[in-house]
Amino acid sequence: MQEFLSLRAFSGNQDDLVAFLESNFPRQTRVLNPRLAARIPESKSVEIRVPLNSHAFQEINGFIESKRNQNIDGYKYVTTTVMRKYSESDLQSAEILLLTIRSHFEPSGEECGTIYETLCNECNWGRQVSDLILDLRRVPQHKDISETIAWVEWVVSSKFVRTFAENKLTGAEFRPIFEFKNPTKQSKEWHQLRVTGKAGELAETTKLGRDPFSPSQVSWRCPLGHAVATQFLSEIYLHRNAWDGSDIAITGALFGQGRNLLRPAPLIIISQRMYRVLQEAGLKGFSYEIAHLV
Numbered sequence: 001m002q003e004f005l006s007l008r009a010f011s012g013n014q015d016d017l018v019a020f021l022e023s024n025f026p027r028q029t030r031v032l033n034p035r036l037a038a039r040i041p042e043s044k045s046v047e048i049r050v051p052l053n054s055h056a057f058q059e060i061n062g063f064i065e066s067k068r069n070q071n072i073d074g075y076k077y078v079t080t081t082v083m084r085k086y087s088e089s090d091l092q093s094a095e096i097l098l099l100t101i102r103s104h105f106e107p108s109g110e111e112c113g114t115i116y117e118t119l120c121n122e123c124n125w126g127r128q129v130s131d132l133i134l135d136l137r138r139v140p141q142h143k144d145i146s147e148t149i150a151w152v153e154w155v156v157s158s159k160f161v162r163t164f165a166e167n168k169l170t171g172a173e174f175r176p177i178f179e180f181k182n183p184t185k186q187s188k189e190w191h192q193l194r195v196t197g198k199a200g201e202l203a204e205t206t207k208l209g210r211d212p213f214s215p216s217q218v219s220w221r222c223p224l225g226h227a228v229a230t231q232f233l234s235e236i237y238l239h240r241n242a243w244d245g246s247d248i249a250i251t252g253a254l255f256g257q258g259r260n261l262l263r264p265a266p267l268i269i270i271s272q273r274m275y276r277v278l279q280e281a282g283l284k285g286f287s288y289e290i291a292h293l294v
Ligand SMILES: [Zn+2]
Pocket: 120, 121, 122, 123, 124, 125, 222, 223, 224, 225, 226, 227
C-alpha cells in the first residue's frame, strides 16, 4: 500500500505556502487555475501530491507546523486529502475492506418527498421513515451503486441485487424506490440498499484528524457524540468481536457534519468474499481500501 497526500494552497491567505511549494517542488506543484491566475495572481491555487513517507512530506509538514506554532492566519485549516493505492494482490488478501461509493447525484430523497425524522439537531442524524422517493432520471445510469448528496441514500441496480442474492451474500436488504414524477410507481431497475450487518465501532488504532500535519484534531464532533467530521489518517481498524460477520456491514460511528439535507453516514465494510463477487460480476461505482479486524 502506498499513501499519498494531496495538498492545495491558495493565494490570498496562504501566499507563503504557494511560494514555498513552487520554489521547493517546482516539478510536483501544479497551478489549478492557470488562465485566471495569469490575469489575477491573487486568485492562484496550486496542488501538490507527495508520498506520505517522503522527505518532501517532512519538509511540507515542517513548514505548516511552524506556521501553526506562530498562529499565523490561513494555516489552521489547509485543504488535504490522504489517498491510498493498493495492488490487486493486497486487495485480494484483505480479510475486510472499506467500500466507498464514488458516484453522487441530486436531488436528494428529501427534496423528492422522502420523509425523515431528525434525531439530533446538532449533527442532523436522522431516520428515514417513508420509502425512498427519487427522481430516477438523475441516477447515474452506468453505475451499479451510487448515492445522493444526502450521503445516506444508497441506490443499487437490479444487477447488484441479483448478484447479491445469487451468491447468498449477507448483511443487506433491498427496499423499493418510488419515482418522484409518479410516486405510486415502483422502480424495476433501482433499489435502495439498506445495510443490516453490523461492523461495530472503530478501534482506537484508527487515526483520525483534520489533516496529516501536526498538531491536528478532528474538524468537528457532535456535542452529543453521534458523529465526527474527520479524515482517516490511517486505514480503518475494527474490533473483531464487534463485527457480526456479515458480508456487508456498517459501523456504529457516523461521519460528516450534517446539516439541511446532509446526514452523517456510517462507513461500509465488506468481506473478502463480497469483494470477489463484486469484482467477478464487474459491478461499478465504488472504490476500496483495506480495513483490519483487531
Ligand atoms: Zn448528534
